[in-house]
Amino acid sequence: MTVTTHIPSRTSLPLTLWRDSNVIQKAAALIGLALVLMALLAPLIAPFDPLAQSLISRLRPPLGFERYKDGFYLGTDELGRDVLSRSLHGLQLTLGLALAGATIGLLIGGTLGLFAGLRRGWAEDAIMAAVDLQIAVPFTLLALLILALFGSSLTVMICVLGIAGWEQYARIVRAEVRKITELPFIEAARASGGGQRYIALTHVLPNIVSPLVVQFTLSLSNIVILESTLSFLGLGVQPPTATLGSMVGYGRDYMPTAPWMVIAPAVLIILVTFSVQILGDWLRDRADVRLRDR
C-alpha cells in the first residue's frame, strides 16, 4: 500500500500573488510596472532632450489645444523644454532616489535592529533610544535643517532620504529577531557551536525577509512623498535637473497661464504613490495571512 501525500504544485511566487489579487491590486501592479518601465527606458522613449531649451517654443500647450507645437505632446515649459521628456526623466530620478533612500534605510535600520536584537544590554538600549528620538521629531524639520546646512546636492538628498525611515526597520527587525531567537532551532545552532555572526546571517536573517519586504514597499511611498515635498519646496535636487516634485514646484509660478507644467508631474506622483501604497498594503495583508495560518 502506498501513501500519497499531496504536494502542492510549485508555481512562481509572482504568479500566485497575481492570482490572489483583486482588480484594484492588479491595476496597481500594472501601473507600477508601467511606471518602472517608463523610468528605466526614459532616455530611449523621451522624444526630446529634457534639458534642451528653445526660445521660440516656450509655454506651448499640450496636444489638442490652440498654439500646440507638433511633437511636444504634453506642452513645453517656460524655457521651451518638453514637459513629457522632463516628466519621464523626473520619474526616473524620483524612483531612483526613493529606491536608494529606502535601501540605505533598510541597511542602516536592519543592521542596527539585528544588532540590538542579538546583543541586548546597553547597545540595545542606545539603539532603541535613538529610534524613539527619531520617532519623536517630525522628520521634515530635520530634513530642512540638513539640506540648508549641507547644501542640496544629490548625495545629501540620498542621505536625507536614507535616514528618513531607518527607525521602522530597526524596530521591526529587533522585534522579529527577539521572537525568532526564542525558537528551538536557534538554540540548536548555538549548541552545535554556531557563532553570533553565523547565526545572525544564516538562521535569523532569512526568517525576517518577508516583514522587511513589506516595510520596504510601504516606506518607498513615504520616501517618494518626502522627496517630492522637499524638491517641491526648492530644497531638493537643484535645477536644471528635475524630479517630479521640483517640476511641480517650479511650475507653480506659471500655473495661471501654463497649468500643464504642473499637471503632468503631479499626476505621475499620484500614480507612483498610489500604486506603491496599494502594493505595500496588499503584501502586508498577504504576510499577515501567512502568519495567521502558521
Place this chain on the structure above:
Amino acid sequence: MTLYILRTLLKMVLTLFAIITLVFFATRMSGSPLDTALGDGLAEEDRALMIEYFGLDRSIWYQYLAYLRGVLEGNFGLSFIERRPVADIVAERIWPTLQLLGSALALTLVVSVPLGVVAALWRDSWIGSAVMGLAFIGYAVPNFVIATFMVLIFAFSLNWLPVVGNGTPWHFIMPTIAMSGVLIAALTRFTRNAMLDVLGQDFMRTARAKGLPETVVILKHGLRNAGVTVLSVLGLQIAGMAAAGNVVVEAIFSWPGIGELLVSAAIMRDYPVLQFGVISVAFAVVVVNALTDIAYVVADPRIRMAKG
C-alpha cells in the same frame, strides 16, 4: 502612577536635550562657527557681542555650553536676514500657525470621527469600503499635490478663493483642507479600528441586552470608549504629522506662520532662525506627546493600574 509620570517627563527632557545637542553639532559640523552663527554684514558691536555671548572664539565644548545657556534664556542669536533676535521673529509667527493648526484639527475631528464610526459599523458593506478608499486617497496623495490642484481649480479657474496670505476667513479654506487631508485619512483609520475593537466588547452586548436603543449603545458606550484611543492617537501621531504638514502648506499659501518661516530660512540659509524653529517645533511635538501619554494614563484606570 506618579513614577510613570515622572519617567515620561524625564524622557521628554532627555529627548529635548538630545535634539538640541544634535542641532548644535550638525550646525557646527557644516562650517566655521563664525559663518554658521553670525553670517555676513552684522554691525561690528553686535558681532562682538554675539562672539562674547556664544563663545565663538573658544573651544567647541565651551560653545556647546554657551549654546545650552542660550537655549535656556531663549537667546538663539540674530537672524542673518533681519538682523534682530530670532526669538522675536518666531514669536510673531506663532499665532497664525496656531490658527491654521486649530482649524485643520477641527476639520479633521469633525470629518474623520463620524467617517471612522460609519466605516466600523458598516465594515462589510460598500459604505465601509468607500470610506476606507477615501482614507487611502488622503494617505497616498502628498499635501502639496492636493494644494496645487485646489489652487488650479478654485483660485485660477473658478476664481473663488484667494491663494496668498491669511487676511479673511476665505483664506483659511484651502490651507485647512490641504493640511487636513492626510490627518483625516490617518484619524479615520484609527477611529475605525478603535471602534471595531470596542464593538466586540462584552459591555456593548450588555448595553444592548439592557434594551438601550442602538444609537445610545453606539454613541454612549461605543464612541466614548473608542474616544480615549482616538484622543491619544491625536496627541501622539497627529501632532508630528501636523507639524510636518504645516511647514509645506504654509509655504505654499505664504501663510505668515512658523512653517513658512522655516522654509524660507532653509532656502536663505538663515541658520539661527532655522535652528530655533526646528527646536521649538520639536519641543511642541514632544511636549504634546508627553502630555497625551500622561493624560491617557490618568484617564484610563486599566492602564493606570498596569503601568504602576
